[in-house]
Amino acid sequence: MQNSFTEENYLKIIHALSGREGLEVSTNALAESTSTRAASVTDMLRKLAEKGLIHYKKYQGVRLTESGEKVAINVIRKHRLWEVFLVEKLGFGWDEVHDIAEELEHIPSDHLVERLDSFLGHPRFDPHGDPIPDAKGNLTEPDYLILTDVEIGEKVRMMGVLDHAPSFLQHLDRAGITLGCTLEIKEINEYDKSASVQIEDKQTLFISLEVSKNLLVQRR
Amino acid sequence: MQNSFTEENYLKIIHALSGREGLEVSTNALAESTSTRAASVTDMLRKLAEKGLIHYKKYQGVRLTESGEKVAINVIRKHRLWEVFLVEKLGFGWDEVHDIAEELEHIPSDHLVERLDSFLGHPRFDPHGDPIPDAKGNLTEPDYLILTDVEIGEKVRMMGVLDHAPSFLQHLDRAGITLGCTLEIKEINEYDKSASVQIEDKQTLFISLEVSKNLLVQRR
DNA sequence: AAAAAAATTTAGATTAACCTAAAAATTGAT
């Protein structure tokens, strides 16, 4: 039996919320992320458990089974490949692609995904810096740091974002902060923890703590 | 309110069945084409009528309203553009793309369709020779002839197919009959109405009446 | 113009994915 659109969304969200350690995910957290009520989540969990896609015992939270993990990673692979397509081939901005990819990720042909992957040149990362699982389902999260963990004086390379909201991405565009650019922390303001950051050895500007918390970077 | 996947399929099928004269379509014909039962069709017709997408009076068959026609043509536009993408960019065969396009045609972003159209270079026809409606919803069916209407000795160009079944398309591939190729009717067999046809001034082969009935061609 | 056949609609159910309100289980705070 095929998994529905809705089931795939649940699996993807369970994957995201359980993090790399595969922690248990709570009913309420899922209700929040799926924009449904806890009672509806319970219904769906029973169904997913019956299909062998999650481990579920009442009141104990859920984890993906191997088979559920496989489905989730495949959906993530499709989501991220389609985002690359939209940005690289169709010229969309990185702030415009999430909702469209949210639909495209449920198109079911394996043949399609593999051809799309070739057409795009087997990209390793999506337009937000997130890694793209390979055809076998291997997904390795690179361990970047968050900008708030960088010391004054350090030069880092911008590698990804934690928040994918269009408004955040547009804010970065206006500041000239793009994937791969160089950032150097000049100073950190005691009062509000905002940072003065030099971008690409050019202009220096203030970055709020809110923004710093959502920027993934790499030492260099 | 948005139209569901199912509603879009009904509208597209009503469009196809009512032909260019916009004839009434019967409940049974729709049940056949949608692979559902007549009772289910009746339910859906009531809904589509309430939304103003079809003209419907009990026992009288249906026609699309202007608004329904617009939706149907937009779905057809998306279907055919995605088919061009799959063949031209991803390298699929013309026999492989229909089912995938059947899913992609329901992805809702207008912005996406217009960018896809540009990316593909505003193609006028899909891989099966079917015309692609423009962004304003204009769809002009070229008036091709069916191969059975061509006289002995005439040279024609192959412009499209009436049957889109993979098995038929593969049969044409094996015979070397592709879109745009030249065909000359050498003779017609009295017994079974099969035709001897010369393809691209090269090999001559027999084509059954069944095949001839599904080939659209143009005099030249 | 009946009667028979065919097409269509209505009636009454089912399934997936949701909901609200109430009950039960777990957690956490004294």
Added chain:
DNA sequence: ATCAATTTTTAGGTTAATCTAAATTTTTTT
């Protein structure tokens, strides 16, 4: 360890899209 707060589940409903079986309308044949 007990009680209150929080979380989760159960109970009972709704809506969209389907179904079968029965009723009704239209069409065709005699």
